[in-house]
Amino acid sequence: MQVPEKMMEGKAHVASLDAEHELEVEDPSGVPPLERPTSRRMTLNMGPQHPSTHGVLRVLLELDGETILNARPEIGYLHTGIEKECEVKKYQQVIPLTDRVDYLANLNNNLCYSLAVEKLLALEIPPKAQWMRVMLCELTRLASHLIWLATHALDIGAMTVYFYCFREREEILKVFEMFSGQRMMTSYIRIGGLALEPPRGWHKAVSQLVERLARGIDEYEALLTNNPIWLNRTKGIGMLPVDLMIELGVTGPMLRAAGIQRDARKHFPHSSYDKFEFEIPTRTANDVYARFEVRMEEMRQSVRIVRQALEGMPEGPWRADAQHVLLPDREQMKTQMEALIYHFKLVTEGFRVPEGSVYQVTESPRGELAYYVVSDGTANPHRVFMRTPSFGNLQALGAMLEGVLIADSIAVMGSMDFVLGDVDR
Amino acid sequence: MLPETVSGNSDAEAIDQQFPQAIVDVKVEPDGPVLYIAPSEIVAVCRLLKQSCGFERLSAVTGVDWWPRAPRFEVVYFLHSLSRNARLRLVVRLGEHESIESVTSVWRGANWYEREVFDLFGITFRNHSNLERIMMPADWEGHPLRKDYPVHGHKYSYGDE
Numbered sequence: 001m002q003v004p005e006k007m008m009e010g011k012a013h014v015a016s017l018d019a020e021h022e023l024e025v026e027d028p029s030g031v032p033p034l035e036r037p038t039s040r041r042m043t044l045n046m047g048p049q050h051p052s053t054h055g056v057l058r059v060l061l062e063l064d065g066e067t068i069l070n071a072r073p074e075i076g077y078l079h080t081g082i083e084k085e086c087e088v089k090k091y092q093q094v095i096p097l098t099d100r101v102d103y104l105a106n107l108n109n110n111l112c113y114s115l116a117v118e119k120l121l122a123l124e125i126p127p128k129a130q131w132m133r134v135m136l137c138e139l140t141r142l143a144s145h146l147i148w149l150a151t152h153a154l155d156i157g158a159m160t161v162y163f164y165c166f167r168e169r170e171e172i173l174k175v176f177e178m179f180s181g182q183r184m185m186t187s188y189i190r191i192g193g194l195a196l197e198p199p200r201g202w203h204k205a206v207s208q209l210v211e212r213l214a215r216g217i218d219e220y221e222a223l224l225t226n227n228p229i230w231l232n233r234t235k236g237i238g239m240l241p242v243d244l245m246i247e248l249g250v251t252g253p254m255l256r257a258a259g260i261q262r263d264a265r266k267h268f269p270h271s272s273y274d275k276f277e278f279e280i281p282t283r284t285a286n287d288v289y290a291r292f293e294v295r296m297e298e299m300r301q302s303v304r305i306v307r308q309a310l311e312g313m314p315e316g317p318w319r320a321d322a323q324h325v326l327l328p329d330r331e332q333m334k335t336q337m338e339a340l341i342y343h344f345k346l347v348t349e350g351f352r353v354p355e356g357s358v359y360q361v362t363e364s365p366r367g368e369l370a371y372y373v374v375s376d377g378t379a380n381p382h383r384v385f386m387r388t389p390s391f392g393n394l395q396a397l398g399a400m401l402e403g404v405l406i407a408d409s410i411a412v413m414g415s416m417d418f419v420l421g422d423v424d425r
Numbered sequence: 426m427l428p429e430t431v432s433g434n435s436d437a438e439a440i441d442q443q444f445p446q447a448i449v450d451v452k453v454e455p456d457g458p459v460l461y462i463a464p465s466e467i468v469a470v471c472r473l474l475k476q477s478c479g480f481e482r483l484s485a486v487t488g489v490d491w492w493p494r495a496p497r498f499e500v501v502y503f504l505h506s507l508s509r510n511a512r513l514r515l516v517v518r519l520g521e522h523e524s525i526e527s528v529t530s531v532w533r534g535a536n537w538y539e540r541e542v543f544d545l546f547g548i549t550f551r552n553h554s555n556l557e558r559i560m561m562p563a564d565w566e567g568h569p570l571r572k573d574y575p576v577h578g579h580k581y582s583y584g585d586e
Contacts, residue, residue, distance in 0.1 A: 079560040081576075083545075084569055088576050119455045246481050246507065249534035260507065267510050358456050359503055359514060361484075372501065374489055387485040387503065395537050424560060 040064060044406075048077050054151055054413075055420025059397070061406065068409060071401035073394055078424035086384035090350030091117055092191055094384060098371075099185040101386055102422035104147050107133075107140040107176075108364040110189035113384070115270055116360035116373040117191045120353050123322055127314040129193040130272040135206070135309035136179070136188065137271075138302040142213055143172040144365035145299050149220060152292075152414035156233045161223050168216040175209055178202065192326045193319025203310060210306050217299050224292070234289040238412035240400050242286065248399065249392030252367020253298065254416065256282045257290035264363035275312075276305050288415040295417075325351050350379035364389055366417055390422035427451070431458045436478050436513055443473055449518075459514045464525050467517050471502070471531045480504040480513065483528070486538035488546040492572040496520045498548055502528070524549035527556075545570035 047058035056077035062070035082101060086094045098113045099106040111133055118125065150165035173183040178199050180186040188195050224230045240250075242258045255262060263280045265273045281297035283290035319326055327346055328339035357374040367389030374383040393416050400416075401409050428451045431437040437460055440447050447470050450461035462470050474480045484503035491497055502515040519525060527550040528535045539550045540559040547568035550556055558565060567574055 076558075076560040076562075081569055084574075084576060122455070243481075244533075247483075247533050249483070249485075249537075262507055268512075356454050357459070358454060359512070360456070361512070368484065370484065370503070372485075372487060372503070383489045385485070385487040385501075387487075391537065392485075392534065395534060 041069065046409075048074075054418070055423075057394075057418075057420055057423075059401075059409075061401070061409070063406065066406050068401045068404050068406060071398045071409070073397050075391075075394065075420070075423050078420045080425070082425045083384055083386065086381055088380065090379050091353060091381060092346075092350065094381065095190055096185065096187045098386075099187055100421065101388065101425055102364060102366070102369075102390070102419050103184065104144045104419055105140050105364050105366065105369075106184065106186055107136050107189055108362060108369060109386075110187060111137055111271065112360055112362040112364075112369050112371045113373070114189050114191045115362065116358045116371045117353060119358045119360060120356055120373065120375055121191075121322075121325060123192055123320050123325065125193060125271075125320050126317045127272065128316045129318050129320070131309050131313050132194055132198060132318065133189055133271050134273060134276065135306055135313075136176075138305045138309070139172050139175065139206075139209075141302045141365045142299055142306075143169050145295050145302075146172075148295065148365075148414075148417040149292075152411075152417070153224065153230075155410050155414045156230065158224065158227075158230065161220055164216065164219055164223070168213055171209055171212060175202075175205055178205055190319075190326075192322055193317075197318055203313075206306065207310055210303050210310070213299075214303050217296065217303070221296060225296075231289065233408075233411055234287065234292060234415070235285075236287050236289075237404060237408045238288045238291075238400050238415055239286045240396060244399060245396060248396040250367070250396045251392055252363070252365075252389050253291055253294045254367070254393060254396075256280065257294045258286040259284040264361050264368060268361050270360075270362060276308050278305050288411050291415040291417075352377060352379050353381075359387075366390055366419065366422065367393060386425055388422045388425065390418035390420070391425075394418050394423055431460070434458055436460075436474060436511075439478055440470055440473060444469060454514075457512065457514070459516055461516050461518065464517050464519060464523065467502075467515070468526045468528055468531065470515065471504075471528045474504060474513070475531055479506040479508045479511075481507055483532040483534050483538075484512070486528070486535055486542060488542045488548055488570065490546060490570065490572045496523075498523075498546060500525060500542060500548060519548060524551050526551050527553040529553055544568070547571065 042063045044061040044063055046061055048056040058074040060072040060074065061068050082097050086097055094113060095110055098109040101109050146165040146169040150162040153161035176186050177183050179202065180188040180195060242260065245255060245258055259282055261280050261282045266280055278301045281294050283293050323342050328343050332339040333343050353375040355375055355377040359370055359372045361368060361370040369389055370387035372385035373381055376382040397416065400412055404412060427437055427441050430453050431451050437448065444466050447462055447466040448460055449463050452459045482505040484505045487501050489499040489501060496518045498519040500517045500519060504513040504515065517525060527539055537559060539553055540556060542548050543550060543556050544558040544560050545568055
């Protein structure tokens with residue numbers, strides 16, 4: 001694969017930072033920092049309750065003065081055994097668990113799991129349901145990026161942005177509540193379509209929301225994009241050679257800020273994403289600022305997708321015609337014996353899924369989200385594995401923090417946008 | 426000799442040409458072919474796929490427990506090629522007390538995924554630089570994702586408190 005030459009300078013940058021450091025110059029023996037006597041070095045325990053780690057992450061930092069020589073992330077504090085629990089649930093009962101994996105991008109998780117099971121069932125999803133899914137997933141992406149921007153800016157000291165972002169995010173959550181009755185754990189995307197019929201007046205509510213979001217994004221950019229403090233804190237830090245990033249499993253906006261134009265929405269299209277016009281923003285600087293630029297541009301592209309969904313929303317049913325998988329209409333249940341039997345069977349026994357396995361890849365706001373669902377032919381999944389983007393991205397944290405000043409580590413961590421629920425599952 | 430179902434697949438053919446004994450079985454799943462690799466050949470096959478078939482990335486590694494069936498475990502490797510925009514799944518079948526060579530020498534990113542499989546399934550990866558528990562506490566007993574491990578745990582269930 002072609003790797004831009006500029007990217008390869010990342011490691012050199014880390015080395016030069018180290019060389020310029022005054023402690024390095026003072027040391028007459030010329031012993032490399034990691035091999036010096038331990039009395040010169042200090043181990044600092046960051047987390048698991050450190051506010052800037054956005055969850056229970058512990059990072060063991062080895063410091064020489066203020067320079068990080070070695071960083072070791074320790075995870076698992078939020079491990080709740082979701083994958084194990086999936087195995088004792090029926091296929092449709094897994095949906096609420098997927099909400100709780102990445103709680104800032106719950107609909108993307110619903111979608112990825114549903115797509116995997118639908119592939120095993122060979123279910124055809126009607127266009128309206130697919131477009132609705134796309135629209136809601138893009139709104140989730142916007143909500144998730146707003147939280148990232150809010151907390152990332154707050155970490156670096158820009159408090160106003162935090163309030164602006166949460167103001168707009170609340171509006172998105174109101175729309176989710178309108179659709180599903182829940183603000184955050186919506187479980188709105190189900191196997192075979194959606195959970196409920198889209199509510200009356202959704203079109204107007206979403207149109208007003210996107211207009212507001214488009215204005216909001218301009219406001220955040222006005223506050224940050226050319227702000228000298230923001231530029232000083234974010235430019236030229238957190239770089240890593242791009243081939244190392246790929247090997248360590250980094251995906252999503254971080255990889256796109258390193259010049260790799262890869263997005264599962266374009267490269268493994270699903271749910272009618274190929275019918276929408278949007279661009280995959282990339283940058284080549286590969287630093288914290290480039291990640292900021294990429295995510296801001298992604299928000300604009302998401303607004304664009306939602307607008308297209310509003311304009312071209314197809315008519316028709318909002319879920320698949322599959323009696324053996326989906327609960328019957330309330331109306332039919334009260335008038336038809338057969339529908340009542342299906343309802344009883346589905347609720348008590350669930351539905352069987354043919355033997356096989358599927359690895360379904362989608363693009364979550366954080367990167368490559370994939371569900372590996374293995375079926376043994378019963379009504380419970382034999383194994384559900386979640387390839388979560390935060391886990392892969394966090395693996396690069398150690399390498400990314402080497403040679404960085406401790407104050408900058410906060411900016412670097414913020415730019416990674418990990419969710420610890422997504423890491424630990 | 427490759428089965429007909431994957432005869433057109435360039436990756437399977439490349440493996441078969443270099444390591445004729447490596448592919449022990451083939452399945453075609455709804456999202457494409459799955460190659461079952463002999464445990465002893467996995468590192469060589471992965472290196473070949475990375476170097477000559479363009480799979481720069483290892484998307485993930487995970488395990489599946491088929492207890493009480495034998496061989497009990499499957500270790501699944503999800504490969505991804507950015508340059509070819511292709512994906513490939515490799516599976517290695519392992520018995521209960523068997524171990525497998527780590528692929529961290531091929532992709533550094535396999536490190537955490539293999540630790541996770543070790544932690545949750547108890548499968549040992551040889552020549553792994555830091556094979557410790559990653560999700561569960563270091564002194565945890567048992568491997569939670571094994572099928573004979575109760576959902577509510579052995580020791581710390583609510584009833585005991």
